[in-house]
Amino acid sequence: MAPRTAASARRLRVGVELRRMRERAGLTAAEAARRLGTTSAQISNIEANRFGVSAERVRTLAHLYACIDQPLVEAVADMAGERCRGWWEEYRDILPPSLLDLAEMEFHATALRVAQVINIPGLLQTPEHARALFREVVPALRPHDIEHRVSYRVKRQVVLFQNRPVPYTALVHEAALRMQFGGREVAKAQLHHLAEVSEESNIEIRVIPFDGTSFPTAGHGLDYAHGPVTALDTASLDTAHGAELFDAAGKLETYRMVLDRMEAAALAPDASRDLILRIAKNT
Structure with a gap:
């Protein structure tokens, strides 16, 4: 994944909401990474929006965090999937x-x-x-x-x-x-x-x-x-x-x-x- 530059507040919000889902699940970044088969650094980078995250990755993480608020999950996935420049x-x-x-x-x-x-x-x-x-x-x-x-x-x-x-x-x-x-x-x-x-x-x-x-x-x-x-x-x-x-x-x-x-x-x-x-x- 290429580093992201000049992230807008809306793009940063994707990472913020994923962190909130993880914290509501009672998981540390290390625990989430172990379950996902990745590193805690990658989880931290996603949450800080240092790297982009796909809509599908949002759904995967939300499932891992047992988030049952499907409208929220889909709304965050839509935000992550936006590609147009305003x-x-x-x-x-x-x-x-x-x-x-x-x-x-x-x-x-x-x-x-x-x-x-x-x-x-x-x-x-x-x-x-x-x-x-x-x-x-x-x-x-x-x-x-x-x-x-x-x-x-x-x-x-x-x-x-x-x-x-x-x-x-x-x-x-x-x-x-x-x-x-x-x-x-x-x-x-x-x-x-x-x-x-x-x-x-x-x-x-x-x-x-x-x-x-x-x-x-x-x-x-x-x-x-x-x-x-x-x-x-x-x-x-x-x-x-x-x-x-x-x-x-x-x-x-x-x-x-x-x-x-x-x-x-x-x-x-x-x-x-x-x-x-x-x-x-x-x-």
Whole structure:
């Protein structure tokens, strides 16, 4: 097997899930290797994604680990068997790897839920709004780097408008709607864009008003990608250092609870659209 380079978070997830299966079976890497007739180093290399693993090898290991969750096994096997390179690969040497991992996560999601308190969700931003945000990045980005990030953000939005668009729920605080990044005209256009895309059958925008109830948040933007099975969900926090991805079961459960409570504090979709248009009118 040839060593793998520049493994994405999704590729690494295959090894992570195989390690979890082994640990749930109560086996050490050495014990698993002995039963499989190989070395513990090979098991470790597979789990660390230092070498590729085939879909059939995933099924073999899952059988060895007595994993009876067949939907999980098949989902992990499908991940291991993927061979296509996504559009984000053209940015491999241009943007930080965490941004590419975010695009790949969104592309393969069966559904997306996001929460933003200060910013408009990236998949709903106009190019002008995104450009205004990138101009404020610290340390400052060079003009051509700003344009790379704008084009990348726009291309990410394909998941919402492709032939089989992903179901998308955005929980947005009223504060984000009233921020005027780029000035009045950019802000007004952004609000009208939100109202327009909220009419799409797969997009639901829920606004948390200033006079609404309290809700849990640390202020970071939260993206939650549902996988083909719950165990393969992924959460991403938008921090000053880039996107940070999480897949531990406990953290995923916490983030689902956060989103549920934020959604309970939000207005219904129609009322949210009305509020967006009222703010746009007065912007």
